Amino acid sequence: MTRFLNDDFLLDTAEARHLFHEVARDLPIIDYHNHLPPAEIAKDQxxxxxxxxxxxxxxxxxxxxxxxxxxxxxxxxxxxxxxxxxxxxxxxxxxxxxxxxxxxxxxxxxxxxxxxxxxxxxxxxxxxxxxxxxxxxxxxGAQGLLSQMKVELVGTTDDPLDSLEHHAALKDAPWRVVPTFRPDPAMKIDAPGFAAWIARLEELTHPIASFDDLIGALEKRLDHFVAHGCRAADHGIDRLDAGPEVPAAVLDAALDAGRTGRAVSGEDAAAWRAALLVALGRAYAKRDLVMQLHVNALRSNRTRLRESLGPDVGADSPRDISLAEPLNTLLDRLDRDGTLPRSVLYGLDTTRNAAIVTTAGNFQDGSIPGKIQAGTAWWFNDQLDGMEDQMRTLAQMGLISTFLGMLTDSRSFLSFPRHEYFRRLFCRIVGRWQVEGHVPDDQDAMDELVRDVCYRNARDWFL
The missing domain is CATH 1.10.2020.10 (uronate isomerase, domain 2, chain A)
Incomplete structure (x- = not known):
């Protein structure tokens, strides 16, 4: 019987064992998307x-x-x-x-x-x-736990209204803790907290009476983030829809309704979300920031838990709705005038992997390798079968060599061994390719592939 989680866990070939133990094991970690509290890092909790x-x-x-x-x-x-x-x-x-x-x-x-x-x-x-x-x-403490795992970069997830004081306090740390711009509250024009959030944004920036005013305010906050080392934005999009392109007057009317508590129609809310994503995508491209889209989660489904504990407490599911058409429509609106930023696409429904990979392929423009990324298996999918399926689809329908690899997406300071978990699996996959003759007999090339996917691609994008 093989010992549980032994030193060669998942490494079922000599090639895989070489790739992990000699190449991947000791690589630093670029954790470009997580939910660690920056205050706890700054005070070395x-x-x-x-x-x-x-x-x-x-x-x-x-x-x-x-x-x-x-x-x-x-x-x-x-x-x-x-x-x-x-x-x-x-x-x-x-x-x-x-x-x-x-x-x-x-x-x-x-x-x-x-x-x-x-x-x-x-x-x-x-x-x-x-x-x-x-x-x-x-x-x-919090900082020591990061150092133990050789973490070089932590990308936290932050509200545009955040002062970022804790990131400022960490600017001289031996590893980088950088904010990620997460403007989800601005997207939720039909949610109860929208008006209060816009009012707070207004206090930090300037009066907001129109859609253009809102974009200007968000760009001011985005520049504040960039000044504090921001490399990326992130959007949690529970339902990605291809809302219609509408005149500014329609968006201005929707903003007024959202701020005064009047109902916003489903069509106007969809148009609002689409217009906001396009406007912000252009702002990201101008600043060479990465746009991350986390799409199709069905959140907070259990009323009693939501009312007693709030969101993100373990009552969520994949949202099994169409993705390919709205995703292609969104990216095309940005690509038409050359303002599509580097992007990472994550889907929670495993049946949509092919749609995500092929959509990423549609919008590669030769400017940089893998400009549009099929992001790593997300949330319920970052288990062995989910990660392998995502990487197999990427390898066969796109380019695995440009893949950004693993992230923790975690709120726990102890979660970084998930990178080891991913690296072991990736080395198993590549080792099997070698044994089965799917790749050339070139060990140096396979070593380089593992270094790229497990570390260097993400380092080059985010550092």
């Missing part, structure tokens, strides 16, 4: 126990704990952190075959020296004590 650090922000774990029958008090409630940890330890044996089972053990082993120890009720005390002892050591 410390934790004196594993329960809060491990379970405090991780809705992947929360979702599975509920599924295994754990009451909410022991997940997000007011229970003691040790009791929450014990609850997670109790259900860990039930999580086999889920990536959280792999990730959790890689985190325990890589950060806390617990190699070979499997979390369960029987081992919980030993793991808790070992982690507590390590967390008391120097180098186990």
């Amino acid at each position: 410390r934790w004196d126990e594993l329960g809060t650090l491990w379970l405090g922000h991780d809705h992947y774990k929360w979702r599975l704990m509920r599924w295994a029958g754990v009451e909410e008090r022991l997940i997000t409630g007011d229970a003691d952190p040790r009791d929450k940890f014990n609850a997670f330890a109790r259900v860990m044996p039930k999580l086999v075959a889920n990536p959280v089972h792999h990730w959790s053990h890689l985190e325990l082993w890589r950060y806390f020296g617990l190699d070979g120890t499997v979390l369960s009720t029987e081992t919980a005390d030993r793991i808790w004590d070992a982690a507590k002892e390590r967390l008391a050591e120097p180098g186990y």
Whole structure:
């Protein structure tokens, strides 16, 4: 029997073992999209126990704990952190075959020296004590955890209204923590909080009475982000639709309705979202920023959880609606006048991988390799089958050699072994290609491919 998560985990050929151990293992990490709190990085947040650090922000774990029958008090409630940890330890044996089972053990082993120890009720005390002892050591604050994993860049996810004071405090850090412009509230013209958010934007910039005023205000905030090292923007688009191109007067009327609490029709809201994406895409291109589009998530589906805990708590699903037509329409509107920025396209519905890859291919213009990226397997898909399917589709319908590789998309400071998980899988894929004769007998070329996908492509885009 092969030992669980052994040193050659996933590496089923000699070629794969060479690629991982000799090439990929020790490469630095460019984590260009995550949700780590910049305030905690800036103050070098410390934790004196594993329960809060491990379970405090991780809705992947929360979702599975509920599924295994754990009451909410022991997940997000007011229970003691040790009791929450014990609850997670109790259900860990039930999580086999889920990536959280792999990730959790890689985190325990890589950060806390617990190699070979499997979390369960029987081992919980030993793991808790070992982690507590390590967390008391120097180098186990937020900044030390980044350094341990050789993280070179962290791209946080930030509201345009953010002061970015914490990013400013980190400007001389040995690794870069850069803001990512996330203007989702401006897109949600038909949402309850739209008017209040626009009012706050107005206070920071200038009066906003028209769509053009709004774009000018957002560009002012975008320049504030660029001054603080911003490399990218990001849009969480729950429903990507090809809203009609409409006159400015229609957009101005929609803005007035959204600000005064009047209903905005579905067609006008779609036109608003489309116009805003195009205007912002042009602003990104002008500043050579990367535009990331995370599309087709069906969020916050359980009313009781949403009302008691808010969004992002583990009640989301892929949205299984058409993607190819609206995505091509959006990119084409930007490409018509040469203002399509470098872009990364992420879809949550695995059946849309071919649509995303072929759409990316439609808009390559020869300016830089892989200008439009089919982004890495996102959220529910960053497990072994999901990542392999995304990379197989990219390799066969596009160019795997220009791929930006992995990111954590995580709120946890312990999530960086996910890069190791990805690298092991990619090395397995390339190793199998070598064994099966799918690629030339050129080891140097395969070594370079692994370096590019696991590190250098992302480094060149974001650093």
